[in-house]
Amino acid sequence: MREFKSKAFWRAVLAELVGMTLFIFLSIAAAIGHPSAPGQEVKVSLAFGLAIATLAQSLGHISGAHLNPAVTLGMLASCQISVFRAVAYVVAQLLGSSLASGILYGARPATTAELGLNKLSGITPSQGVGIELLATFQLVLCVIAVTDKRRRDVTGSAPLAIGLSVCLGHLAAISYTGCGINPARTFGPAMILNDFTDHWVYWVGPMCGGVAAALVYDFLLSPKFDDFPERMRVLVSGPVGDYDVNGANDASTMEMAPK
Numbered sequence: 001m002r003e004f005k006s007k008a009f010w011r012a013v014l015a016e017l018v019g020m021t022l023f024i025f026l027s028i029a030a031a032i033g034h035p036s037a038p039g040q041e042v043k044v045s046l047a048f049g050l051a052i053a054t055l056a057q058s059l060g061h062i063s064g065a066h067l068n069p070a071v072t073l074g075m076l077a078s079c080q081i082s083v084f085r086a087v088a089y090v091v092a093q094l095l096g097s098s099l100a101s102g103i104l105y106g107a108r109p110a111t112t113a114e115l116g117l118n119k120l121s122g123i124t125p126s127q128g129v130g131i132e133l134l135a136t137f138q139l140v141l142c143v144i145a146v147t148d149k150r151r152r153d154v155t156g157s158a159p160l161a162i163g164l165s166v167c168l169g170h171l172a173a174i175s176y177t178g179c180g181i182n183p184a185r186t187f188g189p190a191m192i193l194n195d196f197t198d199h200w201v202y203w204v205g206p207m208c209g210g211v212a213a214a215l216v217y218d219f220l221l222s223p224k225f226d227d228f229p230e231r232m233r234v235l236v237s238g239p240v241g242d243y244d245v246n247g248a249n250d251a252s253t254m255e256m257a258p259k
Helices: 007-032 040-063 069-077 083-107 125-146 158-177 183-193 201-221 228-237
Strands: none
Touching: 007 040, 007 083, 007 183, 040 158, 069 083, 069 125, 069 183, 069 201, 083 183, 125 158, 125 201, 183 201
16 A cells, blocks of 8 residues: 555656657667668667667666566566566556557558567477577576675666666577567567467566576575565565655665666
8 A cells, every 4th residue: 555655656657658668669660660671680689778778777766667577577576576566567568568569550651561579480489488588587687686785896887787688688589589578568569460479478488587587596696585574575565665655756766776
């Protein structure tokens, strides 16, 4: 109820909606523009990475700029957000992706039939799940590692590091799966085109990869068992003190910058 009554919480949900709308519009617009041009894969990879880096820098202090259900699920598995916030974020992300895809569907040239729909290319669905899982694993691992509150050695830009991780994932996976690593990014075009062929691959792979990255980091690579009871309370009811029922902002809600 503390989060539900908080204006800051709903501003964070709105930030996820606005951020996802901008992210999908910018990145998919780059993907469907001259798709057969030389260096298209590099262009698309840079567009996705730069869009995430820019929006993480712009919205990180409001919502954490997850902009990806797999990242949100990873943060939930890491007990950094509540279940209620995770559900609200995912709904906002799906709505933002659908809205941006609808805008692009109406704005695209008549000669363009594409809408950035992810498709498997020469691989089986099970292979696609594996590729999506590993590509998302490195992304969520990067997000959790660069935003670890205990670190004092992160002197660069966390949003830029996350953007480069998104770019890297695309460079690796775009030739095989179109590189989803973000279920909401896949959902928007599929929803507008009503084409859900192999759609489950782009949910199972990234979501499993996000959870795996959170568990591996928290319990194997950089264990933090001492605050486990506190993290479980966050999972149920949200961080204590982060949200004011009267709507006051608190900079401590930022998750996309080193603390």
